[in-house]
Amino acid sequence: MSAFARVIRIAANLAALVLVVWIVLALAKANTGNGLVGGFREAADWLATWSRGMFDVHNPQGQIILDFGLAALVYALVGNIIGSRGK
Template sequence: MSPRHRYGSSQAATAVAVVADVLAAIIGLWILMYLLEANRANDLVQFVQDAARWLAGWSHDLFTFDVAWLRVVAGYGLAAVVYVFIGHLVAGRLRRY
């Protein structure tokens, strides 16, 4: 395999890992804002909440804990962990080729 091909795979792997980390960071930021009771009327808070809800749509309200903050941490946290896990798994596979 040529060094040029391997370098391109490495760049693609890095890009996939960075995108996965950014998506997880957005979700993590929303969890933090929720726990710190950020002002939901603020435009930044609203943007982060909307982005996190869209990214974690499949896991939002997946758990039915009685405590609201625990539902948010578990549901959104699961989505963040899955993004990081799958993103880095794909990145690792790309680096091998």
């Protein structure tokens, strides 16, 4: 695997991880006034800018999972596909 492909794969997986951590924190109703929690929220909001609100769900927890989970899935899939082609 080339160095570029490895960097793409790592970056995509880190982005997905940040989004998944935010989903867990949001569902657990973590205090966003906390610096660490707020940092995850800001990063997740930025990473999922394109996917938030794409679909409407009447359940707030479902909306969080859909908005941020869709972005995490896309980052992980696309990053790993691109990373695997760089052999």
